[in-house]
Amino acid sequence: MFTKVLIPTDFSVASAAMAERVGEIPGVREVVLFHARISGSRDPADEALRRMQELVQRQGIPAEVVIAEDDGTPVPERILRAAAERGVDLIAMGLRDQGLLRNLFSGNVAATVLRDTRIHVLIVPQSGGGRPPLFARLLVPTDLAALTPQVRSTLEDPAGDGTAVLLHVVEPGQETEQEAGSRLAALKSALSPGGREIEALVRSGSPARTICAVADEIGASAVIIPRIGKRDAAGSAPLGSVTSAVLECVKPPVLVLAVSVHLRIEVRELRSEEFALAEEIWIDYHGLKADPGTDRIFGVFANDTLVSVARCRRHPDGYEVDGVFTPARFRGRGYARKAMDALVEACQHDILYMHSVRDLVDFYAAYGFISIPESDLPPTIRARYAFALGEMEGANVQPMRRAAGSFRR
Template sequence: SRTSEQGLEILRGKSGIGELVLLHVITRAEDREELEQGIQGAYAQLQYLGRTVDDGRIRVRLLLRFGRPAEMICAMAVEEQVTLIVLPRFGASDFIKSLPIGSTAFDVAKKAKTPVCLLYPDIRLEVITRELDEAEFPLAREVWLHYHQQTGDPATDRIFGVFVEGMLACVARCRRHPDGLEVDGVFTLDDFRGRGYARIVMTALVEACGNEDLYMHSTTELVTFYGQYEFVPISESELPATIKARFDFAMGEMQGSNVQPMKRAADPR
């Protein structure tokens, strides 16, 4: 992983290291074939990492084990009689989330009988914002499972997303109705909140779809947020009929239901 590579980069600059044991723990395999493939792939990665630190001064040993990462790291440290456990504070997937420390690093620091050194490599996330193609709509559906369980329809929808290290973290949808365009489904996964991804995805959506009037139903606490994209509050009667029909559950009392209709006028041609 990137965190492992950057962690080893830090170690390369340290003196006094006589032996380095590189351990990879395989956590799961559905069958023997998958396990063998996992072993081959993991060992190849360990060999690559080993070559990056093997400068002739440090003895490098490679170990593969199967089980729970934290438990196996602690056990192997005792078995191999190591003097220090060194690992990045984030694992392969933890570092892309808004966490103070990864789950494996936390458990190792808590349980290990051997001294533990947590490295803080400088990780710069790859963040890409773009429109999803039809084959990627199921990715948005997975995100929306946490938000009203919405789905996307390629026939009517354009979905925009923010990808963090290849993982879809934030989405927004523009749906074409017979009488207008509706913006909804703006949602960021919990682990990625507080980074401004909702702003980024809304900017992309408005740039792509803003040549026509856009309508939405905003919660009242987000009216100011959408106002930054030139959405203004309107009355329920100003909504196109098909868009209004989606929210008839409010029985005309939208203020009481914490929902505010909004409109963004089309960009000048």
């Protein structure tokens, strides 16, 4: 599973402890010990790296030593570059204190690597003696989606021993624990028998807090969790909300898996009974309200979550496009363009007017909208921006019009 592992080291006790425990990671055949020099610092690189190399080799694993001279780029960037160049499967980092991850945007090396990498990361806090092997008692939280190949291979490894707990946390307003338990049992039964004993557990509460509490309760040797789960797959955050929160409270080592999550995209016109979903989106966009008597609203759904909308409103003297909005957490994925594609395709046989912010004039021009003077707007549509008092340019607003005509996505 993890045949080639990179261990970044600053010669701390924590990073040396990671080298000492690397043999506990399933399938390791090769280790890269990486050190990034910092100009002006004095570090005993050669001797310290030799000792770490011996720690790894005593576990029967070949170890390559790599030292990156200071080229002006940040240390995390050099770590990620080395990982990519050497094709490693896992970055394993020893930490003095898991609390260093409580702010993933704090700028410390471990947090930045975890936030920015797209490969698997193992975080191992420094601990005293008496610790169990890393994969002896695993806690595997699941949102009941199909288990990833990486998780399956760990749980089904015939050479693996110890135990694992499959945990699903039922949030308020969701299905009952009994319903979730049935689905979790089906997930467990789909696993091929291996050497590891697996238990299914359902709890109710806040996902992150419950995961951390159960990790303490069962004495987990490690927690395995994906970077992104179903709830955050539609967004652009580097780490999912549950994973980020778990990293703030969990005490044992954490294996963060860089897995792909299938995203089902549906673009369609909303039914009138769904207009409340658009109004939820618009809470952060002038608090717009929908009117089934005049509005056609087009939305983009990602895994059944509405992530972007665009509206065509019928006025007595013309049709206006407005309410084109994607919440910040979903931006950068092209959802607004998909919503506009659907709107213009459906409304292409009518003349369309809009008030565009000036930064988006080129975006709407791609749909055939052209800039027009304020006086060319139909009176009722022009009246919506009466606050500009004839100075729409000064208000950063540009009136636009699209002539009736064919459009294809």
